[in-house]
Amino acid sequence: MAAASMLINACNKKDVEKGTTSVSFEVPAGFPQPVYDFSKNPLTREGIALGRQLFYDGILSKDGQTPCASCHQQFAAFATFDHDLSHGVDNGFTTRNAQALSNLAWQQSFHHDGGILNLETQPLAPLTAANEMGETVAGVVAKLKGSGKYQQAFRDAFGEGEITSQKMLKALTQFMVTLVSANSKYDQVKRGTTSFTIAEQAGYATFKAKCASCHQEPLFTDGSFRNNGIGINPFLNDGGRIRITRNAADSLKFQVPSLRNVDLSFPYMHDGRFYTLQQVLTHYRTGIQQTPNLDPALQFGISLSNTEASNVLAFLKTLTDSAFVKDPRFAAP
Numbered sequence: 001m002a003a004a005s006m007l008i009n010a011c012n013k014k015d016v017e018k019g020t021t022s023v024s025f026e027v028p029a030g031f032p033q034p035v036y037d038f039s040k041n042p043l044t045r046e047g048i049a050l051g052r053q054l055f056y057d058g059i060l061s062k063d064g065q066t067p068c069a070s071c072h073q074q075f076a077a078f079a080t081f082d083h084d085l086s087h088g089v090d091n092g093f094t095t096r097n098a099q100a101l102s103n104l105a106w107q108q109s110f111h112h113d114g115g116i117l118n119l120e121t122q123p124l125a126p127l128t129a130a131n132e133m134g135e136t137v138a139g140v141v142a143k144l145k146g147s148g149k150y151q152q153a154f155r156d157a158f159g160e161g162e163i164t165s166q167k168m169l170k171a172l173t174q175f176m177v178t179l180v181s182a183n184s185k186y187d188q189v190k191r192g193t194t195s196f197t198i199a200e201q202a203g204y205a206t207f208k209a210k211c212a213s214c215h216q217e218p219l220f221t222d223g224s225f226r227n228n229g230i231g232i233n234p235f236l237n238d239g240g241r242i243r244i245t246r247n248a249a250d251s252l253k254f255q256v257p258s259l260r261n262v263d264l265s266f267p268y269m270h271d272g273r274f275y276t277l278q279q280v281l282t283h284y285r286t287g288i289q290q291t292p293n294l295d296p297a298l299q300f301g302i303s304l305s306n307t308e309a310s311n312v313l314a315f316l317k318t319l320t321d322s323a324f325v326k327d328p329r330f331a332a333p
Contacts, residue, residue, distance in 0.1 A: 106219055
């Protein structure tokens with residue numbers, strides 16, 4: 001099955017008791033099996049539709065103006081376009097760059113520091129953070145219960161019964177796991193339907209030799225936490241994973257991000273300090289700071305000639321999935 005159409009397929013199998021339509025999740029060619037347990041939250045057309053509504057609705061935030069989608073914009077690969085730090089309620093700023101969202105069914109931990117281990121509970125952190133959405137779980141549930149639109153939508157998705165935070169989180173998760181990106185030029189090359197240019201092919205070879213140990217195909221991340229030598233931001237004083245583990249060995253370690261759609265998800269790093277991919281490559285070539293816990297692979301930086309760097313940039317652009325960022329199924333309802 002072509003990757004462009006594999007994301008979600010309605011089975012047309014109606015659950016008479018619940019009144020829902022089951023949806024299958026199909027794994028793209030070459031991808032590993034997802035780590036998300038679909039048996040505990042089976043996908044339905046109605047559940048995905050509810051999750052999509054919630055994702056784009058400011059009702060989840062204190063000021064009514066800050067939905068999930070305000071920091072995760074589809075055209076920017078569900079990252080925050082052109083802002084180093086994402087914005088929260090009351091025109092405030094958060095303390096990190098919003099991560100791009102895709103292929104979440106394969107992700108085992110969430111946030112730059114891996115502080116959340118379950119996709120279904122992940123929305124609770126931004127929802128309740130004072131500098132993000134600024135709400136309370138009880139406050140959100142009360143607003144949803146007071147909405148005739150959502151009363152019907154929850155009945156459609158989960159049958160009769162009251163609106164609960166658990167149902168809200170399950171619906172959000174059903175939508176988020178459908179955000180599968182697997183139809184970039186890179187994917188098309190792998191399927192044999194197109195070819196790299198000479199520069200892209202050379203960049204791919206260099207990438208595999210010098211970058212793929214951390215950014216492993218096909219997800220383009222190994223999910224690990226590493227100190228990549230950018231040093232600490234003195235204004236944010238963000239120590240990274242050490243905030244979660246309290247282990248000094250995790251100081252300045254952040255999760256290796258996926259490079260899928262990386263040309264669209266600028267700025268880069270946990271604090272958004274680099275606005276271009278050229279700046280990112282310059283950092284790895286000549287800007288590594290010799291900090292404690294620096295990843296051993298980066299002790300001497302990454303040696304790239306100007307031509308190699310140019311070719312790697314050409315390859316990285318092949319990871320852009322234009323269909324994903326324009327897919328109407330993922331847009332505001």
